Amino acid sequence: MEFVDISAQLQRAVDENGIQDGVLVTYNPHTTAGVTINEGADPAVQSDLIGIFRRIIPRDYPYKHREGNSPSHMMATLTGSSVTVIVEDGKLKLGTWQRIFFCEYDGPRNRKVWWKIMADQ
Numbered sequence: 001m002e003f004v005d006i007s008a009q010l011q012r013a014v015d016e017n018g019i020q021d022g023v024l025v026t027y028n029p030h031t032t033a034g035v036t037i038n039e040g041a042d043p044a045v046q047s048d049l050i051g052i053f054r055r056i057i058p059r060d061y062p063y064k065h066r067e068g069n070s071p072s073h074m075m076a077t078l079t080g081s082s083v084t085v086i087v088e089d090g091k092l093k094l095g096t097w098q099r100i101f102f103c104e105y106d107g108p109r110n111r112k113v114w115w116k117i118m119a120d121q
Contacts, residue, residue, distance in 0.1 A: 001054075001075075003036075003046035003101040006113060010085075010100055011092050013115055020090050022050065022119040029114060032072035032106035034079030040099025053078065053105075070107035079103045108121040 002026055002094060010024060028035045039045040053075045063070035085115070086093035 005099045007099045021117045022087045025113045034076045034103035036079040039097045041097045043075045069106045077107040
């Protein structure tokens, strides 16, 4: 389990497309992973989130889904599958400490994240 900061890759996509103003939607097409925005300055935040998720979503619950990754599905539901960020003056409009994270709950796996930028007219 890990949170992977994908903010720089998404900013690069904005730069490469020459978008000055609009919105960026980031979507994760996987059922055992998520996307979220949270603090990126202190890596302990991501570690704490994973710790809390592990605590509130027990591995030993009698899940009916028996692939062995049921907790990962529950965690993915908590973080969600997409985030939307404003693009202003060519930059992602994130708070001072905010970063965009791909949340891996069932890895390691090969994953992808889809994004779409909608520019203001």
